Amino acid sequence: MIQAEAFLGTGFDAGFDFYTGVPCSFLSPLINGVLTDKRLTYVAAASEGEAVAIASGAWLAGHKTAVMCQNSGLGNAVNPITSLNFPFRIPTLLIVTWRAGPGLADEPQHELMGLITPRLLELMEVPHRPFPADDGEIAAAIKEAGAAMDKTGLPFAFIMQKGDVGKNEGNGGADAMTAPEARPRGEAADLFDRGPPPARIRALETVLSGVADDAVLIATTGKCGRELFTLGDRPQHLYQVGSMGCAAAMGLGVALNVGNPVLVLDGDGAALMKMGTLATIGAYGPRNLIHIVLDNGTYDSTGGQPTVSRSVDFAAIAAACGYANSYRCDGFGGFAEALKSAQSGPGPHLIHMRIAPGSMKDLGRPTVKPPEVALRFKEFLASGVGAGEGQAAAAGP
Secondary structure: OEEHHHHHHHHHHOOEEEEEEOOOHHHHHHHHHHHHOOOOEEEEOOOHHHHHHHHHHHHHOOOEEEEEEEHHHHHHHHHHHHHHHHHHOOOOEEEEEOOOOOOOOOOHHHHHHHHHHHHHHHHOOOOEEEOOOOHHHHHHHHHHHHHHHHHHOOOEEEEEOOOOEEOOOOOOOHHHOOOOOOOOOOEEEEEOOOOOOOOHHHHHHHHHHHOOOOOEEEEOOOHHHHHHHHHOOOOOEEEOOOOOOOHHHHHHHHHOOOOOOEEEEEEHHHHHHOOHHHHHHHHHOEOOEEEEEEEOOEEHHHOOEEOOHHHOOHHHHHHHHOOOEEEEEOOHHHHHHHHHHHOOOOOOEEEEEEOOOOOOOOOOOOOOOHHHHHHHHHHHHHOOOOOOOOHHHHEOO
8 A cells, every 4th residue: 555645746756747537436545635736737527538638638738647537437538548549649647446356346337347447458558557556666667657658659557456545644634625716607698690601611711810820729520620631731730530529628638738829629519429528628717728619510520410509509508617708609700709809818718600511522631640740739839839827827717
């Protein structure tokens, strides 16, 4: 058994300073230790998959990251681990608890995952080892994980069993584990043109012509990213492939750690898939994040099947979650006004833009491979172009 502060201190010395995840009782001492250690950042995610995407954004912004979750929640993280971390070669340290592990009686919902946890990691090509069990193992374990991630660019997992980390009464207590301050309900404005909805590519043109040169753009998977690449490829563009619903969480991870304007180009289907991310963004309040939902009412990249977005008021949801301002648009005039307004004051902001279904004919795909896209995006942020003061500048009321 080790103490949380011993692991976290050694991890910090190795560069691990950004943590996110979803709690498990096995993890309590470790999460509580992160929450009370002023050197470390912890973002409480709404789901394990969201946490993986948040950590991916923080890695792009220059941090070594760790995602903590229960093995039952590992199932929620399979998609981004395999279709975000793997293709883009984004490493993160996974700390996964082993509920229903060897010889451990547990609740029935943990039985199957307890049997398959190591095999599931292996199927995802995530190397793993037991969580260090005594102080003498910590440095070597963290060094092993770091070396593997440096070599492969992929996640590495520690499997934690019950009792691996002891309770630490010296971490400041429950009073020190403060949640983000409650944010007031934001404002939602209607900026309707009342005309035919425009094509997505025209909306993207409006974005490219209306944002600052230092702005970074993260486009959701599918035709949104493909059209953005077609219009103009730049180092500060990231075109997600797969990991549907994770663009906003990745944007949050970036925005909390840089001063650049961060624009997320989302879709209605993707936003619906990870709706909890709106609550996380609202709670942590990155001032430099603009979340754009381009809503054509369809799953455009898979044949145009309808979504349920006709019944969804994304702007009202964002306002209720604590986004500073949100806007409803259906044409170029209102969209351009919303984009200008969102860049003139502290966010986060959400722009819900109704667009027409469909995309440009003979639409190609990005010719830049995902690892190169991620690397040049990271290098752009590291170059200091438009850099502010990181989290202190990006977050808060």
